[in-house]
Amino acid sequence: MQIILVGYMGSGKSYVGNLLAEVINYPFIDLDSYIEKREGYSISEIFQKKGELYFRKKETAYLKEILSEKSNLILATGGGTPCYGANNDLINSKGASTIYLKTTIEELVERLFSEKSKRPLIEHLTTKALLEDFIRKHLFERSFYYNQSQRVITTDNKSREQIVEE
Numbered sequence: 380m381q382i383i384l385v386g387y388m389g390s391g392k393s394y395v396g397n398l399l400a401e402v403i404n405y406p407f408i409d410l411d412s413y414i415e416k417r418e419g420y421s422i423s424e425i426f427q428k429k430g431e432l433y434f435r436k437k438e439t440a441y442l443k444e445i446l447s448e449k450s451n452l453i454l455a456t457g458g459g460t461p462c463y464g465a466n467n468d469l470i471n472s473k474g475a476s477t478i479y480l481k482t483t484i485e486e487l488v489e490r491l492f493s494e495k496s497k498r499p500l501i502e503h504l505t506t507k508a509l510l511e512d513f514i515r516k517h518l519f520e521r522s523f524y525y526n527q528s529q530r531v532i533t534t535d536n537k538s539r540e541q542i543v544e545e
């Protein structure tokens with residue numbers, strides 16, 4: 380079975396996916412890490428050197444590659460993965476189990492403010508108020524895609540173990 384985790388930046392897709400893979404003994408793939416390895420650059424470098432459009436093309440190509448090659452796996456997608464082109468149809472149409480890790484805006488602001496530098500889309504937002512404003516609008520647009528997942532698991536005030544258990 381393929382289990383695909385989607386959700387906004389900072390929702391814990393990689394953090395939860397790693398432990399879930401260990402618990403059920405499945406291979407784990409983090410799409411961002413996969414892209415970085417294959418491209419030989421960090422996500423920030425790819426955005427800087429080649430631009431977001433290039434990143435989105437690669438993201439789609441590697442998503443297709445992973446889902447067509449691996450049978451059993453846990454895949455942590457990037458926050459934007461389900462929101463571009465036909466990616467969400469692919470994610471939700473191949474008999475995979477899709478889970479949206481849903482986190483409140485307040486919690487995302489707290490988690491992301493200290494980790495902005497790794498994330499090209501938000502690194503320019505210098506205050507928590509600006510970050511919150513950005514996330515509010517962005518999440519509103521993206522929720523349409525995230526909500527097409529088969530399951531929604533809220534993550535606020537839950538340990539990683541609790542989320543994996545669910």
Ligand code: S3P
Nearest residue numbers: 387388389411457458459498499
């Ligand atoms: C992005 C999320 C990032 C990464 C890239 C773009 C997005 O992944 O793919 O910076 O569009 O939300 P995480 O969700 O793992 O931060």
